[in-house]
């Protein structure tokens with residue numbers, strides 16, 4: 254577990270990148286096949302960690318994350334947590350856990366001088382309708398357009414343009430907390446596989462490979478030090494055991510790729 258409390262006390266940036274719906278097995282296979290060189294440069298030889306998400310679709314998964322419940326190692330009993338909202342019965346608090354009284358992590362960080370922003374991604378980040386604002390409303394700023402949404406074939410490029418422009422204009426006097434939701438790996442992923450008509454493991458891998466090409470400049474734009482988490486919010490089923498999509502308790506949905514580190 255990284256020492257988030259010390260990092261925040263020192264005013265270090267925090268960035269979370271959620272590769273929406275990305276399955277653990279797809280991420281691991283793409284890493285092993287060399288299809289994600291920009292992510293691989295960050296992940297190192299150990300690659301992705303295998304973790305379990307607390308949510309089976311975008312809204313509950315991100316609500317859990319943003320109250321301090323990030324994906325946990327499988328089988329761990331009350332594993333240490335980097336972030337923890339304070340409440341009776343809170344578990345996993347260790348030296349280095351950032352414990353907050355506010356109802357959300359962005360709110361807690363804003364109260365400590367952070368500029369908070371979310372970028373991208375799927376419909377729950379769109380700002381459209383009451384449910385499209387639940388997550389964005391937790392942040393001081395949010396940036397979404399159809400080009401960054403899941404129906405766009407250039408979603409990661411548009412997202413990277415937005416994030417990089419934001420970083421280029423960033424004043425140096427405040428730390429930032431940014432949540433970047435990559436819609437590209439969310440259905441429909443067959444947009445990224447020529448001649449594909451439906452979403453499969455192969456089309457999600459193709460979507461991830463495309464995303465990696467654009468994520469390189471996002472990673473390069475981050476300031477140092479940044480406490481960086483990259484994970485998916487949940488996985489997806491492509492017909493296994495008769496299940497399709499997410500929002501269902503299935504190993505391919507609750508098992509997610511995860512990486513954390515502090516960029517020096």
Ligand SMILES: [Zn+2]
Pocket residue numbers: 273274310311312375439486487
């Ligand atoms: Zn999602």
